[in-house]
Amino acid sequence: MRVMAQMGMVMNLDKCIGCHTCSVTCKQAWTNRTGVEYVWFNNVETRPGLGYPRMHEDQEKWGGGWVRTAKGKLRLRSGGRLKRLSRIFSNPKLPGLKDYYEPWTYEYDTLLNAPAGDDVPVARPKSLITGLPMQIRWSANWDDDLGGAPEYAPQDPVLKKLGDLVKLEFEKTFMFHLPRICEHCLNPACVASCPSGAMYKRVEDGIVLVDQDGCRGWRMCVSGCPYKKVYFNHRTGKAEKCTFCYPRVEAGVPTVCAETCVGRLRYIGLFLYDADAVLAAASVENEHDLLEAQRAVILDPNDATVIAAARAESIPEDWIEAAQKSPVYALTNRYRIALPLHPEYRTMPMVWYIPPLSPVVDAVSSTGADGEDKDTLFAAIDQLRIPVEYLAEIFSAGDPKPVEYSLRVLAAMRSYMRRINLGEERDESIATAVGMTGRTIEDLYRLLAIAKYEDRYVIPAAHVEAGLALDEIAGCSLDYAGGPGMGGTGPFGELATVPASVETFQLTKQRAEANRYADLPEGTGAVDLLTWSGGTPPRGMFPPRRDADGQDSP
Amino acid sequence: MNSFIWIVVPYVALTCFAVGLSWRYRYDKFGWTSRSSQMYENRLLAWGGPLFHFGILGVLVGHVVGLVIPADWTTRAGLSEENYHRMAVTTGVVFGLMTVVGLVLLVYRRRLTPSVFRATTGMDKAMYVMLGGVIAVGMYNSFVVQLLGPGHDYREDVAVWFRSVFWFQPDAGAMQGAPLSFQLHALMAMGLFALWPFTRLVHVFSAPVGYLVRPYIVYRSRDRHGSARPPRRGWEKVGS
Numbered sequence: 001m002r003v004m005a006q007m008g009m010v011m012n013l014d015k016c017i018g019c020h021t022c023s024v025t026c027k028q029a030w031t032n033r034t035g036v037e038y039v040w041f042n043n044v045e046t047r048p049g050l051g052y053p054r055m056h057e058d059q060e061k062w063g064g065g066w067v068r069t070a071k072g073k074l075r076l077r078s079g080g081r082l083k084r085l086s087r088i089f090s091n092p093k094l095p096g097l098k099d100y101y102e103p104w105t106y107e108y109d110t111l112l113n114a115p116a117g118d119d120v121p122v123a124r125p126k127s128l129i130t131g132l133p134m135q136i137r138w139s140a141n142w143d144d145d146l147g148g149a150p151e152y153a154p155q156d157p158v159l160k161k162l163g164d165l166v167k168l169e170f171e172k173t174f175m176f177h178l179p180r181i182c183e184h185c186l187n188p189a190c191v192a193s194c195p196s197g198a199m200y201k202r203v204e205d206g207i208v209l210v211d212q213d214g215c216r217g218w219r220m221c222v223s224g225c226p227y228k229k230v231y232f233n234h235r236t237g238k239a240e241k242c243t244f245c246y247p248r249v250e251a252g253v254p255t256v257c258a259e260t261c262v263g264r265l266r267y268i269g270l271f272l273y274d275a276d277a278v279l280a281a282a283s284v285e286n287e288h289d290l291l292e293a294q295r296a297v298i299l300d301p302n303d304a305t306v307i308a309a310a311r312a313e314s315i316p317e318d319w320i321e322a323a324q325k326s327p328v329y330a331l332t333n334r335y336r337i338a339l340p341l342h343p344e345y346r347t348m349p350m351v352w353y354i355p356p357l358s359p360v361v362d363a364v365s366s367t368g369a370d371g372e373d374k375d376t377l378f379a380a381i382d383q384l385r386i387p388v389e390y391l392a393e394i395f396s397a398g399d400p401k402p403v404e405y406s407l408r409v410l411a412a413m414r415s416y417m418r419r420i421n422l423g424e425e426r427d428e429s430i431a432t433a434v435g436m437t438g439r440t441i442e443d444l445y446r447l448l449a450i451a452k453y454e455d456r457y458v459i460p461a462a463h464v465e466a467g468l469a470l471d472e473i474a475g476c477s478l479d480y481a482g483g484p485g486m487g488g489t490g491p492f493g494e495l496a497t498v499p500a501s502v503e504t505f506q507l508t509k510q511r512a513e514a515n516r517y518a519d520l521p522e523g524t525g526a527v528d529l530l531t532w533s534g535g536t537p538p539r540g541m542f543p544p545r546r547d548a549d550g551q552d553s554p
Numbered sequence: 555m556n557s558f559i560w561i562v563v564p565y566v567a568l569t570c571f572a573v574g575l576s577w578r579y580r581y582d583k584f585g586w587t588s589r590s591s592q593m594y595e596n597r598l599l600a601w602g603g604p605l606f607h608f609g610i611l612g613v614l615v616g617h618v619v620g621l622v623i624p625a626d627w628t629t630r631a632g633l634s635e636e637n638y639h640r641m642a643v644t645t646g647v648v649f650g651l652m653t654v655v656g657l658v659l660l661v662y663r664r665r666l667t668p669s670v671f672r673a674t675t676g677m678d679k680a681m682y683v684m685l686g687g688v689i690a691v692g693m694y695n696s697f698v699v700q701l702l703g704p705g706h707d708y709r710e711d712v713a714v715w716f717r718s719v720f721w722f723q724p725d726a727g728a729m730q731g732a733p734l735s736f737q738l739h740a741l742m743a744m745g746l747f748a749l750w751p752f753t754r755l756v757h758v759f760s761a762p763v764g765y766l767v768r769p770y771i772v773y774r775s776r777d778r779h780g781s782a783r784p785p786r787r788g789w790e791k792v793g794s
Contacts, residue, residue, distance in 0.1 A: 090603035192770035195762030213583035237589030
């Protein structure tokens with residue numbers, strides 16, 4: 001057993017209203033640059049729908065993820081090493097810009113500069129790629145909230161798997177939102193695809209990153225990732241991806257997407273897992289066994305042998321403690337209601353989802369029945385095959401049982417807590433119907449419905465020696481590149497800038513917590529969301545408040 | 555003049571090449587990329603990219619064989635001059651054609667696809683002119699001189715000069731016997747080498763052969779460098 005720590009996330013889809021706040025704040029923090037205009041490290045898809053990039057789940061087309069060979073070995077779906085290297089000059093499986101969308105702006109200047117005339121000036125859309133006028137035909141969220149669903153939804157690769165069943169019943173539609181970030185997989189296909197070895201998984205917290213100095217722009221990672229969550233910066237020629245906001249997480253602060261989530265549906269915490277068991281778990285023969293195999297790789301942080309093994313791997317005590325309090329471990333392995341996204345890709349994704357009960361509740365309520373009654377809900381879960389099987393295709397490789405179990409637990413929680421809210425007696429039979437006790441249901445309720453900030457995010461800070469923080473106080477310099485001995489300003493210019501480091505961030509965080517934000521020049525309109533701690537509105541976001549007597553107050 | 559062109563110029567070009575590459579590697583790793591434009595356009599690239607690259611790799615092997623291996627080695631190995639010539643011209647023409655067709659496709663694509671053209675830098679254009687020029691003259695040598703014309707045994711002059719440069723005993727006289735088009739090809743190639751480190755051509759030196767042997771999943775420690783900055787002089791850790 002080789003214990004490693006992994007940062008993980010769980011999203012409770014029942015609470016997602018599809019407001020896209022996570023996407024917008026993420027973009028503002030990470031991808032508001034030329035070259036990544038089209039990139040959304042975090043995006044929210046409406047399902048059924050095509051997703052972003054369009055139909056990214058169609059692995060017949062994109063060849064992402066792993067497959068199990070007849071001999072029981074894992075191989076990248078796009079082929080062996082030599083085969084993929086031979087395609088380096090033109091990657092046949094790379095999504096084009098059109099599969100994401102062509103980013104655009106509008107000719108705002110014409111609104112201001114058009115000469116007086118009979119015609120009202122208009123701001124035509126202009127491509128940010130070609131600089132030419134363009135027709136907007138697609139974007140990252142063209143089919144948001146089932147917009148254009150009759151045309152687009154039938155192409156949904158997940159719906160296609162369900163076949164004719166859906167065509168008959170599509171009028172009785174259902175819908176939910178699916179926020180997606182990088183999965184920071186235990187067995188990442190993108191890392192395995194990178195010819196340069198520039199992509200890596202961090203030993204300390206399992207976050208998957210791209211070394212921007214090592215990336216040579218071969219684009220194999222974009223194809224390798226079955227979730228299409230590695231993006232190509234067409235200006236710099238380098239791959240970029242969700243960083244799990246590592247500068248924030250290292251400081252013990254949740255990611256920007258989680259921090260700004262309006263529905264408070266994201267949970268961040270640690271997993272302890274057995275790194276030696278990952279490959280075997282990802283190679284199990286039956287796809288339906290992948291979910292359980294993945295759960296089995298995750299270790300019980302309260303188990304004495306696990307704790308001893310973690311200490312032997314010099315995982316710090318506060319990290320072990322955080323793993324014991326981890327909300328994500330509770331949801332995936334203790335309550336067993338969180339499910340991974342497409343386990344059949346065999347990448348062991350570490351962003352998990354609680355499937356949404358709302359399509360079921362909506363269907364029940366629309367018939368006039370009691371949407372909070374246990375028996376009605378249980379019956380509906382059994383009868384509403386399409387939502388359940390659709391969810392199963394997404395979260396459990398097509399096996400409806402785990403999805404049904406999650407939904408039944410949510411339904412039981414709903415009706416159990418309804419009785420309490422109405423002042424009725426606790427009905428223990430509701431809890432036992434899903435193999436729980438009233439007590440655990442109330443615990444789950446606290447975690448899912450009350451969802452206190454400190455319950456949702458249990459993030460231990462990264463360990464840095466105190467000396468390094470002192471280093472920071474001494475001032476900021478640019479003598480960094482590649483490591484020790486590379487420092488200094490050379491005769492031909494400055495070396496690379498200081499990386500976003502926990503050393504920098506700890507201080508920024510302290511400033512933020514004292515409500516003194518990292519000083520950005522005022523009036524520039526720049527809002528630094530990356531270092532925002534969530535205590536007060538970020539500086540620069542809103543104009544100064546006016547007092548009653550008209551004076552500006554900060 | 556002769557010694558300027560065949561002694562001074564090559565050493566200036568090679569120095570520029572070597573120093574430029576190490577400078578770029580040290581100070582601009584972030585800029586070291588193939589800067590692919592595949593996302594913009596893939597239909598033409600799907601043909602042009604592989605044709606050009608596999609072609610130019612073949613051409614590279616041909617040049618190594620022709621310039622580095624002395625003629626009497628191949629003769630001693632049992633390959634007659636006549637057979638060598640036939641082999642060299644055939645493979646040269648095949649790979650050369652692949653290169654040219656690929657390059658034409660790529661340049662056509664670069665100029666006429668608005669998105670690709672917009673992403674083309676001044677340095678890219680300079681590089682295309684140099685690279686295209688070297689290839690054009692090279693193809694003239696292969697086709698007009700070697701295949702259709704009388705043929706020229708460059709192993710008696712160009713190759714001798716080429717090797718002498720690397721032994722630091724440059725033999726400028728050896729180039730005297732070479733036809734003008736061969737001299738021009740060599741001279742332009744030196745220009746290309748001088749320009750090389752400052753263009754996207756640096757990606758040639760990132761050919762990912764290590765991928766064939768490394769483990770699939772790469773792990774790196776956050777603390778690989780200990781600190782974001784190297785310790786100051788006098789503050790190194792004990793034992794370092």
